[in-house]
Amino acid sequence: MTEFAAVYYDGRTSARTPVRVRRYALAIQIVAEGLRLDVPLAKVRVDPPVGGTRRLLHLPDGAQLQTDDDAAVEALFPSTRAFEGWIHLIERRWPYALAGVAVVAAFAWWCIVDGLPRAAKLAAAYVPTAAEAELGEQTLSFVDGKLCHPSKLPAARQEALKGLLARLAAGLDDGHAYRLLPRDCGAIGANAFALPGGPIVITDALVKLARNDDQISAVLAHEIGHVRNRHGLRLALQAAGLAALATALFGDATSITGLVTTLPVAILQNGYSRDLEAEADDYAFQRLKEVRISPKAFADILLLMEKNRARSPGSEAKDYLSTHPATAKRIERALAAR
Amino acid sequence: MEQPSTAQAPAGASAERRYPVEFTARTGEYFRIWIVNLALSVVTLGIYSAWAKVRKRRYFYGHTRINGEGLEYRANPVAILKGRIIAFAAIAVYYAAGHFAPQYQLLLLVPLAIFGPWLLVRSLGFNAYNTAYRNVRFRFDGTYNGCLKIVLLFGWLTFTGILYPYFKHRLVRFVAENHRYGTTRFEVADFKKPFIGAYASAYGFALLLLAFFVASIFMMGRTRTPVLFFLAIVCFYGGLFVIFAYLRARTVNAIWNAVRIGPLRFESALSAGELIQVYLGNLLAIAFTLGLATPWAVVRSMRYRASKTTVVASGPLDGFAQAEAQHVSVAGEEVADFFDIDIAL
Numbered sequence: 033m034t035e036f037a038a039v040y041y042d043g044r045t046s047a048r049t050p051v052r053v054r055r056y057a058l059a060i061q062i063v064a065e066g067l068r069l070d071v072p073l074a075k076v077r078v079d080p081p082v083g084g085t086r087r088l089l090h091l092p093d094g095a096q097l098q099t100d101d102d103a104a105v106e107a108l109f110p111s112t113r114a115f116e117g118w119i120h121l122i123e124r125r126w127p128y129a130l131a132g133v134a135v136v137a138a139f140a141w142w143c144i145v146d147g148l149p150r151a152a153k154l155a156a157a158y159v160p161t162a163a164e165a166e167l168g169e170q171t172l173s174f175v176d177g178k179l180c181h182p183s184k185l186p187a188a189r190q191e192a193l194k195g196l197l198a199r200l201a202a203g204l205d206d207g208h209a210y211r212l213l214p215r216d217c218g219a220i221g222a223n224a225f226a227l228p229g230g231p232i233v234i235t236d237a238l239v240k241l242a243r244n245d246d247q248i249s250a251v252l253a254h255e256i257g258h259v260r261n262r263h264g265l266r267l268a269l270q271a272a273g274l275a276a277l278a279t280a281l282f283g284d285a286t287s288i289t290g291l292v293t294t295l296p297v298a299i300l301q302n303g304y305s306r307d308l309e310a311e312a313d314d315y316a317f318q319r320l321k322e323v324r325i326s327p328k329a330f331a332d333i334l335l336l337m338e339k340n341r342a343r344s345p346g347s348e349a350k351d352y353l354s355t356h357p358a359t360a361k362r363i364e365r366a367l368a369a370r
Numbered sequence: 371m372e373q374p375s376t377a378q379a380p381a382g383a384s385a386e387r388r389y390p391v392e393f394t395a396r397t398g399e400y401f402r403i404w405i406v407n408l409a410l411s412v413v414t415l416g417i418y419s420a421w422a423k424v425r426k427r428r429y430f431y432g433h434t435r436i437n438g439e440g441l442e443y444r445a446n447p448v449a450i451l452k453g454r455i456i457a458f459a460a461i462a463v464y465y466a467a468g469h470f471a472p473q474y475q476l477l478l479l480v481p482l483a484i485f486g487p488w489l490l491v492r493s494l495g496f497n498a499y500n501t502a503y504r505n506v507r508f509r510f511d512g513t514y515n516g517c518l519k520i521v522l523l524f525g526w527l528t529f530t531g532i533l534y535p536y537f538k539h540r541l542v543r544f545v546a547e548n549h550r551y552g553t554t555r556f557e558v559a560d561f562k563k564p565f566i567g568a569y570a571s572a573y574g575f576a577l578l579l580l581a582f583f584v585a586s587i588f589m590m591g592r593t594r595t596p597v598l599f600f601l602a603i604v605c606f607y608g609g610l611f612v613i614f615a616y617l618r619a620r621t622v623n624a625i626w627n628a629v630r631i632g633p634l635r636f637e638s639a640l641s642a643g644e645l646i647q648v649y650l651g652n653l654l655a656i657a658f659t660l661g662l663a664t665p666w667a668v669v670r671s672m673r674y675r676a677s678k679t680t681v682v683a684s685g686p687l688d689g690f691a692q693a694e695a696q697h698v699s700v701a702g703e704e705v706a707d708f709f710d711i712d713i714a715l
Contacts (some may be wrong), residue, residue: 039439041504041505041506043505043692044691044692045506045552045688045689045690045691045692046504046505046506046552046687046688046689046690046691047688047689048439048504048688079428082403082425082428082429082432083399083400083402083403083429084394084396084399084433085428085429085432085433085440086432086439086440094505094692095505096505098439098505116421116425119406119421119425122406123402123403123406123407123425124402125402126402128402128406129401129402129405129406131409132402132405132406132408132409133405133409133662135409135412135413136405136408136409136412139412278661280416281408281661282656282661
C-alpha cells in the first residue's frame with residue numbers, strides 16, 4: 033500500500049489542508065485531522081506531468097490534490113499510457129531535444145530555400161493583375177518626387193526609348209501594361225527597375241552610359257522578365273511569409289523578436305532577389321534572341337554598369353568583378369546564351 | 371509556511387506578510403520542452419501547436435510560486451486548436467485585405483474598433499478562467515459594452531499621439547478592475563500619475579532622439595561621412611530600445627503597485643536599467659544563435675520579472691472563495707494572440 037503527502041483543496045475556498053493519501057484497490061483515501069475522504073480511482077483526473085512542476089489530481093466537485101511526490105502519482109496513475117505522458121518522456125531526454133533541433137533547423141532551411149519561394153509563386157497566381165498594378169502605381173508615386181525627377185533627355189530620345197520597349201513587349205499579351213518611364217534619379221546612378229504591373233523606370237544616367245540601343249534593349253528585356261514573372265509581388269509575399277515563419281518558430285520571446293528578425297530577413301531577401309535576377313536574366317536572353325538582338329549586348333551593358341559603379345566615390349576601383357562574382361557570373365551566362 | 375490565523379488582525383505594518391514571487395524554471399529543462407514541442411508542431415503541420423502552447427504555459431505557471439504554491443494553467447488544447455483555426459481564417463482575411471487593397475487600410479479600422487473589444491474581452495476571460503492558484507480560478511467579467519465604450523470614447527486619442535497614454539490608461543484600468551480571484555474583485559487605486567508620467571518621460575526622450583537623428587543627418591549632408599550615418603542609425607535603434615524597456619518597467623510597476631485583491635497587494639520594482647540589460651542580452655543571444663537561445667531569453671525575462679515582484683498580504687491566503695462555474699470561449703484569446711494586442715498586465 034502506498035501512502036504519500038499532499039495538499040488538499042476542497043474546491044470552494046483557497047484554504048489548504050496538508051493530508052496523507054492512501055491507496056486502496058479501487059480508491060484513494062484522503063486523511064487529515066477531521067477529514068476522511070474516499071474517492072474512487074475512476075473519478076480522479078490526473079494532469080499529465082510537465083517538467084518539475086507539482087502534480088495535480090482533480091477530484092469530483094472541483095476539489096484538488098497537489099503533491100511533489102511524482103513517484104507516488106506515477107505508481108497510482110501511470111502517465112506513460114496517456115499521450116502527454118509520452119511527450120513528457122521525450123521532453124526529459126537530451127537526445128530527443130537534439131533531434132528536435134535537427135527537425136526544426138531542417139524545416140526552417142527548407143522553408144527558406146524552397147518552400148517560401150514556391151508558396152509565393154503559387155499565391156501570386158491568385159492575385160489579380162489589377163491589384164498588382166495598383167501596388168506598382170503606389171510604389172511609383174512614392175518613387176516620383178522623392179527619389180526621381182522627370183527625365184532631362186530630349187523628347188525625341190525619350191520617344192525612341194519607348195519605341196525600344198514597344199518592340200520588346202509586342203505580342204507578349206500577358207495582361208501587364210508595359211510602359212517606359214525615363215527619369216532622372218541622381219542618387220541611384222545608372223540603373224533601371226521594374227514595378228509590379230508594368231511600369232519600367234530607366235535613369236538618364238543609364239541611357240547616357242549605354243553605347244548603343246541594343247544595350248538598352250537588353251536592360252529593358254531583363255526588366256520585362258521581372259514584370260512578367262511577377263517578381264515584385266512574389267518578393268512582397270516572401271517577406272510576409274518570412275516574418276510569419278520567424279514569429280511561428282521564435283515568437284515566444286515576444287516584443288523583441290521583431291527587432292531580431294529584421295536583419296536576417298533583409299539578408300535573406302537579398303538572396304531571394306539574386307535568384308529572381310537570374311530568372312529575369314534567363315527571360316531576357318530568350319526574348320533578345322527572339323527579336324534578333326545578341327545577349328552579348330546584355331553582357332556589355334552589365335560590364336559598363338559595374339565599371340561605372342566602381343568609379344563612383346566611396347567604393348574601390350580595383351577589379352570590381354573579382355569581389356562581385358555574382359555579376360561576373362551573370363556576364364558569363366549572357367555570353368554563353370549567344 | 372502557512373501564516374497563523376492571528377494575522378487576520380486589521381491591516382497594519384506588523385500584520386503584513388511578504389511573499390516574494392519565486393520562479394523555479396530551469397533553462398535546460400525548458401529548452402528541451404520548447405524544442406520538442408516546436409519540432410512536434412512542425413511535424414504535425416501546426417496541429418500540435420495547441421498542445422505545445424498549453425504545455426509551455428503549464429510549465430511556466432507551475433514554476434511561478436507564491437508562498438511555495440504554483441499557479442495553474444487549465445486550458446484545454448482542443449479548445450485552443452479550434453480557436454486557432456478561427457484565428458487563422460481571420461488573419462488570412464486581414465492580411466489579404468491589407469496587402470492587396472491597401473487603399474482600404476483605413477476602412478479596416480472600423481471592424482477592428484468593433485471586433486477588437488470583443489477579442490480583448492474574450493481573450494482575457496479565457497485566460498483568467500483557465501488560471502488558478504490554490505485551486506481557485508481567476509475570472510474576468512468585463513463586458514463587451516464596457517470595453518466598446520472606452521474604445522469609442524477614447525480610442526481616437528491614439529491619433530493625437532500625445533494623448534494616447536490616457537486611452538491606454540483607461541483600457542488598462544478596465545482590464546485590471548474587471549478581474550477577480552474567485553469571488554474577490556481586483557481593486558485598482560489611481561495609477562494615472564505614474565503611468566502617464568512614464569509616457570511623458572518616454573515622449574521627451576523620443577523627441578531628443580529625433581532631434582539628434584535629424585541633426586546627425588544634417589551633419590552628414592555637410593561632411594559626407596557615411597560612418598556618421600551608420601552611427602546615427604545605431605543610436606536611433608538603440609534609443610528606441612531604451613525607450614521600450616523604460617516604458618515597460620515604469621508602466622508595469624505603476625499598474626501592479628496599484629492593484630489590491632482583498633488583503634493582498636503587490637510590489638513591482640522593475641528597474642528600467644536592469645530591464646534594458648535583460649532585453650539587450652536576449653536580443654544579442656537570439657540573434658547570434660539563430661533563435662536557439664529563445665528559451666534562455668524567455669526564462670531569463672520571466673525570472674527577472676518574478677525577482678522584482680512581491681505579494682504583500684495583510685490577511686490569510688486561505689480566505690478566497692471559488693466563484694460559480696461559467697462558460698468561456700477560446701476564439702478571442704487566439705485571435706488576440708495573433709494580432710499581438712498587448713495590454714501589459
